[in-house]
Amino acid sequence: QKEVEQDPGPLSVPEGAIVSLNCTYSNSAFQYFMWYRQYSRKGPELLMYTYSSGNKEDGRFTAQVDKSSKYISLFIRDSQPSDSATYLCAGKTGANNLFFGTGTRLTVIP
Amino acid sequence: GAGVSQSPSNKVTEKGKDVELRCDPISGHTALYWYRQSLGQGLEFLIYFQGNSAPDKSGLPSDRFSAERTGGSVSTLTIQRTQQEDSAVYLCASSLATGGFNEQFFGPGTRLTVL
Numbered sequence: 001q002k003e004v005e006q007d008p009g010p011l012s013v014p015e016g017a018i019v020s021l022n023c024t025y026s027n028s029a030f031q032y033f034m035w036y037r038q039y040s041r042k043g044p045e046l047l048m049y050t051y052s053s054g055n056k057e058d059g060r061f062t063a064q065v066d067k068s069s070k071y072i073s074l075f076i077r078d079s080q081p082s083d084s085a086t087y088l089c090a091g092k093t094g095a096n097n098l099f100f101g102t103g104t105r106l107t108v109i110p
Numbered sequence: 111g112a113g114v115s116q117s118p119s120n121k122v123t124e125k126g127k128d129v130e131l132r133c134d135p136i137s138g139h140t141a142l143y144w145y146r147q148s149l150g151q152g153l154e155f156l157i158y159f160q161g162n163s164a165p166d167k168s169g170l171p172s173d174r175f176s177a178e179r180t181g182g183s184v185s186t187l188t189i190q191r192t193q194q195e196d197s198a199v200y201l202c203a204s205s206l207a208t209g210g211f212n213e214q215f216f217g218p219g220t221r222l223t224v225l
Contacts, residue, residue: 008150032211043114043201043216044153051211088152096208097143097166102152 003027004091006101015110019076023089023101026070030091030099033065035074038086038103047087048074079108112136114217116202122223123192131187131220135204142185143205143214144177148198156200159185160208192224 006023013019021035032051036044050056053067064073072089086103115134123129135142144156155169159179170176174193179185189196199221203214 002152004152006152036216041218043203043218045216046213049211049213090153092211094209095166096141096158096160097155097169098145098153098214099155100145100153102150 001026002101003099004089004101006089006104008102008104010105010107012107012109013079015079015081015108017079017108019074019079019083019106019108021074021076021087021089021104021106023072024070025072025091025099027091027093027099028070029093031094032092033063033072034090034092034098035061035063035072036088036090036100038088040085044088081108081110084108114202114204114215116200116217116220118220119218120221120223122225124225125194126191128188128190129192129222131189131200131222133185133187133202133204133217135183135185135202136215137183139204139206139215140182141205141208141212141214142179143203144185144187145201145203146198147201147219153201156187189222192222194224197222197224 034049035047038044048063062075088103089101090098142159145153174190177187199219201219203216205212
């Protein structure tokens with residue numbers, strides 16, 4: 001079993017829709033939870049991170065972590081065509097490497 | 111400032127050949143990481159360097175894979191006797207420090223195709 005599970009999609013939504021991306025994880029030692037965005041033929045770039053449980057908001061993006069259910073979510077409001085990318089969730093213990101989900105490919109249709 | 115750079119961007123090789131992939135981290139970043147991204151597998155951790163030493167090599171899939179880092183900067187990932195299952199995008203990342211949360215900045219990757 002992978003440490004982080006993510007539905008690969010693909011997911012297509014119309015411009016302006018609210019997007020919900022989700023992951024589950026199995027490693028109880030995860031302390032940090034991250035969302036990366038990866039455009040085609042590029043490396044991933046950090047979108048948001050949270051420490052432990054709770055919510056974090058940054059503009060149109062909201063990250064949620066529920067450690068009791070081992071569930072990680074990213075919400076995108078008022079989605080734009082420029083949000084079209086692959087979104088990767090990741091967990092990190094106190095050590096150094098990241099454990100990634102497989103990524104969800106999102107397309108926002110104008 | 112410059113981000114993480116990797117070379118070559120694409121590499122096509124024949125089965126059984128050796129390949130070397132290069133990573134130039136962000137200047138001043140002490141930690142360097144190698145990941146592999148395969149279709150349907152997501153990013154898999156390979157190895158991490160703190161300075162020139164590699165405290166965690168747990169992700170290297172076989173003894174055909176090795177990596178080194180010199181001068182606390184450039185790193186090379188070497189794959190010997192390449193196999194078709196080695197075909198993937200190899201990503202390098204660097205961070206300012208380790209422990210806690212230290213953002214890992216990724217390079218664009220090297221796309222390796224083994225024929």
